[in-house]
Amino acid sequence: MPNDLRIRRASELVLGTSGPEVLVSARAAAILLRYAQLDRYHLYHRGEDAETDETLVALKTAALIWREIATGTRSAARPELAPQLEWLSTKQAADALAMTDRAIRKAIRENRLQANTVGRAYRINREQLAHFKARKGTS
Structure with missing residues (x-):
């Protein structure tokens, strides 16, 4: 997976012909899932909105792939000093x-x-x- 050194502007990340959609990089997805606690949100609100569920699953999939490539592990690192x-x-x-x-x-x-x-x-x-x-x- 090539490392895109160019930081894309917000206007470049908004796409869509049938309404605006946002493109999120796998690294950004990993940051959002970890620090915005989107996993926790998904856990408590699963099933309320199918599109939101699918979006969160897509973010999680991209984040896991990025983590595996970047760190060699699919799981997010724990906040404690464990292993x-x-x-x-x-x-x-x-x-x-x-x-x-x-x-x-x-x-x-x-x-x-x-x-x-x-x-x-x-x-x-x-x-x-x-x-x-x-x-x-x-x-």
Whole structure:
């Protein structure tokens, strides 16, 4: 799946001849499902509107495919520091992106990369690193 480095404008994402429809990238779907809690919404409102149900299923499918490609796992990462394999040190993240660990720490301080603090060290979730990589356009 090629990484489109060009950020599309909102007007380019609205389509449709029989009424407006919105195009959502798989990465954006993953962000929406995780942080807007659309999974929870779907759980409590399933069956109320067939079109909404199908849209949420499509978003979930796209998000799972993106997560699998970006992180190697289909499930969303848990917010707790559970399995150590989901979390990277700044050095591991830097190696994965061909950056310095200093640049990674700077991105964390500037809130461009989300990380958890464990003692005096940062732990970076693989999914967050994949989002950061996609925003930077790093190959």
